[in-house]
Every structure is written in C-alpha cells, then in structure tokens.
Amino acid sequence: xxxxxxxxxxxxxxxxxxxxxxxxxxxxxxxxxxxxxxxxxxxxxxxxxxxxxxxxxxxxxxxxxxxxxxxxxxxxxxxxxxxxxxxxxxxxxxxxxxxxxxxxxxxxxxxxxxxxxxxxxxxxxxxxxxxxxxxxxxxxxxxxxxxxxxxxxxxxxxxxxxxxxxxxxxxxxxxxxxxxxxxxxxxxxxxxxxxxxxxxxxxxxxxxxxxxxxxxxxxxxxxxxxxxxxxxxxxxxxxxxxxxxxxxxxxxxxxxxxxxxxxxxxxxxxxxxxxxxxxxxxxxxxxxxxxxxxxxxxxxxxxxxxxxxxxxxxxxxxxxxxxxxxxxxxxxxxxxxxxxxxxxxxxxxxxxxxxxxxxxxxxxxxxxxxxxxxxxxxxxxxxxxxxxxxxxxxxxxxxxxxxxxxxxxxxxxxxxxxxxxxxxxxxxxxxxxxxxx
Ligand SMILES: Cc1cc2nc3c(=O)[nH]c(=O)nc-3n(C[C@H](O)[C@H](O)[C@H](O)COP(=O)(O)OP(=O)(O)OC[C@H]3O[C@@H](n4cnc5c(N)ncnc54)[C@H](O)[C@@H]3O)c2cc1C
Numbered sequence: 333x334x335x336x337x338x339x340x341x342x343x344x345x346x347x348x349x350x351x352x353x354x355x356x357x358x359x360x361x362x363x364x365x366x367x368x369x370x371x372x373x374x375x376x377x378x379x380x381x382x383x384x385x386x387x388x389x390x391x392x393x394x395x396x397x398x399x400x401x402x403x404x405x406x407x408x409x410x411x412x413x414x415x416x417x418x419x420x421x422x423x424x425x426x427x428x429x430x431x432x433x434x435x436x437x438x439x440x441x442x443x444x445x446x447x448x449x450x451x452x453x454x455x456x457x458x459x460x461x462x463x464x465x466x467x468x469x470x471x472x473x474x475x476x477x478x479x480x481x482x483x484x485x486x487x488x489x490x491x492x493x494x495x496x497x498x499x500x501x502x503x504x505x506x507x508x509x510x511x512x513x514x515x516x517x518x519x520x521x522x523x524x525x526x527x528x529x530x531x532x533x534x535x536x537x538x539x540x541x542x543x544x545x546x547x548x549x550x551x552x553x554x555x556x557x558x559x560x561x562x563x564x565x566x567x568x569x570x571x572x573x574x575x576x577x578x579x580x581x582x583x584x585x586x587x588x589x590x591x592x593x594x595x596x597x598x599x600x601x602x603x604x605x606x607x608x609x610x611x612x613x614x615x616x617x618x619x620x621x622x623x624x625x626x627x628x629x630x631x632x633x634x635x636x637x638x639x640x641x642x643x644x645x646x647x648x649x650x651x652x653x654x655x656x657x658x659x660x661x662x663x664x665x666x667x668x669x670x671x672x673x674x675x676x677x678x679x680x681x682x683x684x685x686x687x688x689x690x691x692x693x694x695x696x697x698x699x700x701x702x703x704x705x706x707x708x709x710x711x712x713x714x715x716x717x718x719x720x721x722x723x724x725x726x727x728x729x730x731x732x733x734x735x736x737x738x739x740x741x742x743x744x745x746x747x748x749x750x751x752x753x754x755x756x757x758x759x760x761x762x763x764x765x766x767x768x769x
Pocket of ligand 1: 348349350351352353354371372373374377378379380381383384385386389390391392472473474475519520521522524525528529530531533534701702703704730731732733741742743744745746748
C-alpha cells in the first residue's frame, strides 16, 4: 500500500464529480492558482448537462428570489451563498467569459443557449477548464476518501509533495488508482436519474465522514393518479393554481402549466410542488388544484347566473371538454342539467372540484425521472462563507449533494454554478495558504 501511495500524484485540489457544480468548482479552483484534478466516475463528463432542458439546457433563470429554493436549513445561509455571485454576474460569466450566447424564452423567463444545444454549454465549460490548466480524469469513480494524519509516515512518503504542504486526503478510485490532495471538493450530485452517474454514492461518503444528512426524496417528479378518470385525460394542458396543504394549512401555492399524462399529473406546477408529497413526512399532505380556465371566471358566479344554460355548456367555455366531464362525474353532477336546477349541495361539490380539487395521488415516478433530489448534506454542516465542511477541514461540498433544491426554470443549475464557484475559490485559497505556511 505504501508504495502505491508514494507513486500517487499530489494535488492542491481534487474535485469529485464532473457535473455542473464540479466543473465550475474545478474551473475556479484552477483559476485561483490551485493545481486541480477532477475525478469523474463516468467515461464522459456532464451527463446531466447534456440531457437537461430537453437537450436545450435551461442554464439560468432570468429572475431569482430566495423563495425559488427550498432547504431544511437556514435561508439566511442560503442568501449568503447566493450573494457571492449575483445572477447578472453569472450570466456575464457564461456570455462574456465562456462566449456562450444566451436568450430568454419570453413565456417562461428561462435562459437558454442561443444554439438551443445543451452540448454547447458543456463544451464551453470544458474548454475553460482545460484553459485554466485543470486535469479531468474520467472513468475514475471515487471509492474511498480518507483523511491523512499529517504526522503519519505514509502521507510523508509521497515524494511529489513539497515540504510544508502535505496532503490531507487520499482518494482511492475503484480501479485502484490513488490520488493525494490538500483539499477535496465533493460535487457528486444527488440521486436523480442515476444512469447519469449521480447514484447517491457521494452522499454515503459524506455520511461516512460524519456529516448529518437531511433525508433525501425525489423532487421535480411526475405524480401518478389514483383515479383512472384523470389518467384518461392524457395530453390535456392548462393553467392551474396548485396548493400543497397539510390539513387547512397552506404549505406552498404556485400558478403555472399543468399537464395530464397517461399515468397522472405533470407539468411545471406539479413538478415544483411534488417534493411536498414525496417527502418522508408527507402524511396528510394534499395537492389541491384550481383549474384556472380560459377567462379566469368566478365559477360560483358563473353557475349561479347560468340560468337555463347547461352546467357542461357553461364550463366548456372555460375548460377542456374532457376535463369538464370528469369534474362533473366526480361531483355527481349531470353536465346536461340546467345551471338553475343545480341543488346547493351539488353546486358546492362541483365548486370544490373546480377550485379546490384534491388530486387523487398514487405515488410518483421516483428518481428514475425526478429532475432533482431534495435533502442531502445539511447546510448547517457547512461554513456558508466558504462551503467548507464543519466536520472535515479541507473538504468542501457543492451542488445537488447539499440540501438545497430549486424549482423548475434554471434554478438548480444556478445553485450548482454559484455553490461550485464558491467551493472552488475557497478550496484554492485554503490550499495555497497551506502551501505558504
Ligand atoms: C432530465 C433532467 C433535466 C434537467 N434540466 C435542468 C435544466 O434545464 N435546468 C436546471 O437548472 N436544472 C436541470 N436539471 C437539474 C440539474 O441537472 C441538476 O440540479 C444539476 O446537474 C446538479 O449538478 P451537480 O453537479 O450537483 O450534480 P450532477 O450533475 O448529478 O453531477 C454529479 C457528477 O458526479 C459524478 N459522481 C458521482 N459519484 C461519483 C464518485 N463516487 N466518483 C466520481 N464521480 C462521481 C457523476 O457521475 C456526475 O457526473 C435537470 C435534471 C434532470 C435529471
């Protein structure tokens, strides 16, 4: 073992994971003067960047506020991290420094590359990374991360380490290769879409090193319907105000596009609120829909003043025909009945279906398709001005491995870029300080 370590290369900074967060972390570590290596488990870097935004990569949002993110930790800490790299500066970084032309999609405010090609985002990041002198090792899955005792003989055995700048970590890849580093950045992502490489292994490593984890669960995930009548509406899209409630308490309300699928419910508004019902403590949590309709009418008034018009006729002016049929059936109302003949009780039942319709849920699509992971390494485990671990000096964490999740619209990449840059800069400063001491 000793001889293998002696042959191992020593680095100022080793970044684990060449996803969005890891690539930016490595770029800024290298720009900060640190000799930097990136270890990536897959044969190619940035798999999730490539498939993001339907192959177009929604790089950023055009507007951001703290409410676009969720963490079980301190929102104050989160604000401090985002303050290190304001949205406009991040955009300038992509446009001016990486030369990536961007545009804002008018309807959604999402920012995409002008080429509409996620591959270009990755290529520009990789070019910058190489330009900064960082090395990328693909097919190197980190199997073990050990802290080295500075006084230990095997750490000193490394001939490539300058005096006074001993490595603090030994990283062992699953193919037997070993790397020594003064600082390590864990950017291994969460659990969503594991075929892209984020299989939760990094979370297990973080736990082994003593970090508290907030329980993980799928976020931004399509939901299944328990009522086959809804599943029969596949393909219908409409504007909905969706509220997550526990009892009568509103947890979160958002208005956006809603999509019926052959299995249930999707679309941005469903994805955004899905984490409430996938959470381990989700018992008693409901998602309730207000189907907004064409003219955003007051349905109570519409039905009261409907007179001789049929209930179905009135509602079909606002909502898709097939949805009207299902809502009437669920409320026990004959759509061909005149509005004036509706009993108070039936009108109330129908109104509930129209403005406070509890979605009948039967699970979710899981990590297979979830666009993000909620939970992860607790923010409290990190020093927020540097993203250094409070448990393991010299170790930094960024991106989806941390308990921060954004909503649909470029927010998760924004977190990856901002936290990656902060971790990279901090690790570079720390490793250079160590080499001077
Ligand atoms: C289908 C899909 C579409 C999306 N579209 C968007 C979008 O348009 N806009 C947006 O903002 N967000 C989007 N997201 C979310 C966004 O992609 C993620 O939040 C973001 O990529 C997280 O970056 P990360 O670097 O933290 O993790 P990841 O991108 O998951 O990268 C982690 C990397 O670490 C590597 N790794 C893991 N374990 C090890 C190990 N032990 N050793 C070495 N390497 C390891 C993995 O192989 C992987 O390359 C999408 C997600 C999905 C699944």
